[in-house]
Amino acid sequence: DAKTTQPPSMDCAEGRAANLPCNHSTISGNEYVYWYRQIHSQGPQYIIHGLKNNETNEMASLIITEDRKSSTLILPHATLRDTAVYYCIVGSGATNKLIFGTGTLLAVQP
Amino acid sequence: GAVVSQHPSRVICKSGTSVKIECRSLDFQATTMFWYRQFPKQSLMLMATSNEGSKATYEQGVEKDKFLINHASLTLSTLTVTSAHPEDSSFYICSARPTGYGTDTQYFGPGTRLTVL
Numbered sequence: 444d445a446k447t448t449q450p451p452s453m454d455c456a457e458g459r460a461a462n463l464p465c466n467h468s469t470i471s472g473n474e475y476v477y478w479y480r481q482i483h484s485q486g487p488q489y490i491i492h493g494l495k496n497n498e499t500n501e502m503a504s505l506i507i508t509e510d511r512k513s514s515t516l517i518l519p520h521a522t523l524r525d526t527a528v529y530y531c532i533v534g535s536g537a538t539n540k541l542i543f544g545t546g547t548l549l550a551v552q553p
Numbered sequence: 554g555a556v557v558s559q560h561p562s563r564v565i566c567k568s569g570t571s572v573k574i575e576c577r578s579l580d581f582q583a584t585t586m587f588w589y590r591q592f593p594k595q596s597l598m599l600m601a602t603s604n605e606g607s608k609a610t611y612e613q614g615v616e617k618d619k620f621l622i623n624h625a626s627l628t629l630s631t632l633t634v635t636s637a638h639p640e641d642s643s644f645y646i647c648s649a650r651p652t653g654y655g656t657d658t659q660y661f662g663p664g665t666r667l668t669v670l
Contacts, residue, residue, distance in 0.1 A: 486648075541659055
């Protein structure tokens with residue numbers, strides 16, 4: 444499975460968009476990009492996933508570059524409840540596994 | 554939809570005892586479930602993949618005789634920590650992958666905090 448690189452931490456003002464980057468330069472053609480978040484002492488929460496097209500749901504948008512070597516998760520209007528560790532994971536159907544890296548701690552400031 | 558529960562949410566036990574943790578998919582069937590462990594200030598570490606009706610597949614370094622996994626139905630997997638010791642104290646989290654969805658998205662339970670005295 445391809446590895447991902449994320450900044451260890453980011454700040455965002457409440458009400459602003461939070462843009463969380465992820466590098467996955469070794470991603471292969473059949474590997475999806477998944478985003479999860481973990482609020483302190485809880486299980487991870489699924490946010491969104493994509494293969495090569497940009498995706499949007501009620502929680503966030505996922506922008507994947509054309510070469511698929513990086514992606515950005517966008518929370519359009521961050522709230523204090525969005526403070527969490529955000530994990531970008533690359534996974535393929537072959538192994539079914541999700542291997543978690545260290546993630547980005549997003550702190551939303553009032 | 555896609556709710557996963559774990560029981561118990563918190564358990565404290567004496568060293569040498571065994572502890573069973575249940576993971577249930579409440580509104581979907583899951584041929585495959587996963588067990589993770591998370592130590593304080595660290596990321597989740599995959600321990601094993603649990604397959605309904607067959608033996609679990611363990612990650613390198615995880616002792617299968619110590620962490621017994623049973624996946625007897627499409628909605629239930631159990632993890633038993635045998636002869637628990639203080640170093641087994643951790644946050645144990647399960648996840649379930651819906652059968653037949655055509656995606657590898659996993660949905661996670663709320664976790665079980667194990668403290669071994």
